[in-house]
Amino acid sequence: MADGAISATEKRGAMSLALVFALRMAGLFMIMPVLAIAARHLDGFSPLTVGVAIGAYGLTQAILQIPMGWLSDRIGRKPVIVGGLVVFAIGSVVAALSDSMTGIIVGRAIQGMGAIASAILALAADLSREEHRSKVMATIGMSIGVAFAASLIFGPALVQWLGLSGMFWLAAGFALLGILAVLLTVPKVSTHAPRGDVSASFGQFVRAIKNPQLLRLDFSIFSLHLLLTAEFVQFPSRLVRAGLSAGHHWFLYLPVMIGSFVLMVPMLILASKKNQQRGYFMLAIGLFLMASLLLLVSDSLVALIGSAVLFFTAFNYMEAALPAMLSSLAPAGQKGGSMGVYSTCQFIGAFIGGSVSGLILGHLGTSAVVVFSIVMIVLWSLAALGLKVQSGLKNYTIRYRRDCDSDRLVRQLGSLDGVLEAVIFPEEKTAYLKVNDKQFSLDNAQQLVQGGSL
The missing domain is CATH 1.20.1250.20 (MFS general substrate transporter like domains)
Incomplete structure (x- = not known):
């Protein structure tokens, strides 16, 4: 975990995953400012069905977010992300072909079933070192904000040109672009970030x-x-x-x-x-x-x-x-x-x-x-x-390879300047620290964990 400038791989991972996240969120968000107006011609239109359609993705996301993250631990991040984008595209097509609010609600719920946020964030953690992970996560976070702002601005104009069904077809196209981005631009990674950082x-x-x-x-x-x-x-x-x-x-x-x-x-x-x-x-x-x-x-x-x-x-x-x-x-x-x-x-x-x-x-x-x-x-x-x-508090994760006395190591880490909390998971060979960053020296902690002398 040598400190230094953010690497080209980390930059590429941050930008490509931010693009994937932005494309997917734009497909969800751009319907929100237009649905209450553009769906008036559909069978079953009412304030209640509009509200359910706007929020339907949230229910399926809430149910599947953690299971999808768990699945990405088992079969890999990219297969889960690609599969989730395929599900999102299917939901978009269902909504695009619908002539009733029931169909729109079902399509939006299926969109939410492509719950890949946890897998994307886990892959971002896999692709980044601890000292640069916050930058990578911030890049992805900013992409969500940009997607939301763009959806509010362009959604009302696009619905006049494409119609409501065309907006859902566009969302399906965004999902396919996201799949291409995952397959062609996201760097390969052979390691996983410690589970405490990304898995629930x-x-x-x-x-x-x-x-x-x-x-x-x-x-x-x-x-x-x-x-x-x-x-x-x-x-x-x-x-x-x-x-x-x-x-x-x-x-x-x-x-x-x-x-x-x-x-x-x-x-x-x-x-x-x-x-x-x-x-x-x-x-x-x-x-x-x-x-x-x-x-x-x-x-x-x-x-x-x-x-x-x-x-x-x-x-x-x-x-x-x-x-x-x-x-x-x-x-x-x-x-x-x-x-x-x-x-x-x-x-x-x-x-x-x-x-x-x-x-x-x-x-x-x-x-x-x-x-x-x-x-x-x-x-x-x-x-x-x-x-x-x-x-002024930060979390650090330090991985090690050597066998050690976990109880002794956690006491030593807890005695370092600035360390407020230290936890060791021996089965992961990982130390988790919560520190006051103004007083804490990451180099000292790394030397201690790796068996060096302070």
Whole structure:
């Protein structure tokens, strides 16, 4: 694990996997801002079926994310990723050929069955050294943000040209491009990252559920994606009523996304520099509340633009901040289990947000959907009050080949400057450390683990 610049293989792995992830997420996301308008001609159209269709992928993703990660441990990452993209393409074709909302819902659910996020992140970990893994993961994370922004901007314009079925055919094409990227551009790898970094065993899953700080982050990502799908159940129709035709929604989304990114980046920088992650976390929740209250008092185009800027500034901030907070709070050697629970909560939130808000919209109207969102925001803020953010902490993984006294080694590692927690898994020949990075020396820990002298 020699330190140094990120290698060409690591760069290639990061960029190619980011492309695969972006293509798949674009296929999911680009339907969200247009479905409530473009599906009006389909049999069975109602606010409830729109909501279920928007969030259907979340249910199947939540069910299959961890099993697909486990399967990638057994048969390899690439076969699982390619298989998942094939399933995603099949779901897209089912939706494209459908003339009813039932078919769209089934297609979206099948899309979600191609649950490859855990396998992609595991392969990213396999392709990167510990000291550069965060850069690789950040690249993939940014690709998701870019895919989401592009979907909001181009989706409303593309649906006017391609129609709703054409959007699903385009999603199938994205899946095929993703398969080509996996087969042709993702580097070959003959090793696996330690399981504690990427895999969620049942024991880790249970321990992650019992951790109150991690549970607060799990509820946060649940709430975040619930609010997102609830937003797209009611927001496109508000724009139409305000005088902005469906084909011109990108006129709003383009400046909104640019503005939200401009506002979000300083929040991330200031939160890190001033060690105020918790304060900016609560500020973002406050922005969600302000966005919802604005929708309650006015349906004017100006109010909708202001609400959208506030909403997506908060959303983009949370999407970037929550994974970093999870990495900081996850116990040493349990990152995989913690991420498994986190991802499951994310997709359950997407499904419940779409389904419940669609049901509310059909019976009580758009204002009731906003009230539902406000209730969730209040619950989220109450849950977040006990959040204790630990800044300056990092997780390191060191693998070794020699046989050693595990009890003695873990005591020695725990005595090093900056080490807050040390865990040894002898069967993996892996040491997991949680450290204060300002006081910790990775070189000293590596020398100790490899049998050198300090």
